[in-house]
Amino acid sequence: EVQLVESGGGLVQPGGSLRLSCAASGFTFSSYSMNWVRQAPGKGLEWVSYISTSSSTIYYADSVKGRFTISRDNAKNSLYLQMNSLRAEDTAIYYCARDRGGYYDILTGHYRGGYFDSWGQGTLVTVSS
Amino acid sequence: EIVLTQSPGTLSLSPGDRATLSCRASQSVSSNYLAWYQQKPGQAPRLLIYGASSRATDIPDRFSGSGSGTDFALTISRLEPEDFAVYYCHHYGSSTGTFGQGTKLEIK
Numbered sequence: 307e308v309q310l311v312e313s314g315g316g317l318v319q320p321g322g323s324l325r326l327s328c329a330a331s332g333f334t335f336s337s338y339s340m341n342w343v344r345q346a347p348g349k350g351l352e353w354v355s356y357i358s359t360s361s362s363t364i365y366y367a368d369s370v371k372g373r374f375t376i377s378r379d380n381a382k383n384s385l386y387l388q389m390n391s392l393r394a395e396d397t398a399i400y401y402c403a404r405d406r407g408g409y410y411d412i413l414t415g416h417y418r419g420g421y422f423d424s425w426g427q428g429t430l431v432t433v434s435s
Numbered sequence: 436e437i438v439l440t441q442s443p444g445t446l447s448l449s450p451g452d453r454a455t456l457s458c459r460a461s462q463s464v465s466s467n468y469l470a471w472y473q474q475k476p477g478q479a480p481r482l483l484i485y486g487a488s489s490r491a492t493d494i495p496d497r498f499s500g501s502g503s504g505t506d507f508a509l510t511i512s513r514l515e516p517e518d519f520a521v522y523y524c525h526h527y528g529s530s531t532g533t534f535g536q537g538t539k540l541e542i543k
Contacts, residue, residue, distance in 0.1 A: 341532065343480075343532075350523065350534060350535075350536050350537045351472075351474075351480065351523055351525075351534040351537075352534065353531065353532030353533065353534065356530075356532070365530045365531060367531065401479055401480075406485070407468075407485055407486070407527065407528075408527070408528070409528070416530070418527075418528050418529060418530065419527050419528070419529070419530070419532055420468075420485075420527050420528070421468075421470035421482060421485040421525060421527050422470070422472075422480070422482060422525070423482050423485075423491065423492075424482075425479035425480055425481070426479065427478075427479055428479060
C-alpha cells in the first residue's frame with residue numbers, strides 16, 4: 307500500500323523558516339517524481355513544487371520561487387521542502403503527492419509533471435506572530 | 436500559464452440525481468492533460484480521473500470524465516451520499532501545475 311506521511315509543520319513567525327518532510331513507503335520512491343501541493347484554510351488547492359526522480363528537473367510556483375527549496379533523498383525514501391522567509395499567506399496544509407503520467411520533453415531536455423495519484427494527509431504550517 | 440475556471444461554484448442536488456461539473460481552460464489543453472480530484476472535509480484529495488476521461492484505480496463507474504481542447508466535464512451519473520464533496524480539476528503536463536477553484540457539491 308502506498309503511504310506518504312508528512313511532518314515538520316507548526317507555528318512559525320513571519321520571516322522564519324521551516325523544513326517539511328514526506329516519508330514514502332509501499333512503492334519504489336526513486337522511480338517517481340514528486341510534488342508539494344498546499345491548501346490555505348477554507349481555500350482551494352495550489353501546486354507548490356515538483357521534483358523529478360533524479361532531481362534533475364525542479365519547478366516552483368511563482369508564489370514561492372526564491373524562498374522555497376524542494377529536495378529528495380532516494381536512499382531514505384524521503385521528500386523535503388525547505389521554506390524560508392515565510393509569510394502569512396504561506397499558512398496552509400502542505401501535502402506531498404506522487405506524480406504519475408509525466409513525461410520527458412525532448413525539445414527542452416526537462417521532465418513535465420503529471421497528475422497526482424497518491425497524497426499524504428498533510429501537515430499544517432501556520433505563519434503568525 | 437493555463438487558467439482553469441470551474442462552474443458552478445456550488446451545485447445543490449439530491450441523492451440519485453445526475454451531476455455535471457464543468458472545467459474551462461483559458462487555452463487548449465494539449466493531449467488532454469486534465470485530471471479531476473474529490474476532496475471531503477478533513478481529508479486529502481483523491482484522484483478520480485486523469486487524461487480527461489480515464490478513471491483512476493477503484494473509482495466507481497458512475498464517475499466519468501469527458502471533453503477536449505478547452506472544455507471538460509466530470510459527470511456523476513447517480514449521486515450517492517458519499518459523493519457530496521468538493522471537486523477540483525487540474526491541468527498537468529507542463530512546468531507548472533494548475534488547479535481550478537473547485538466546485539462544492541452539496542445535498543439539496
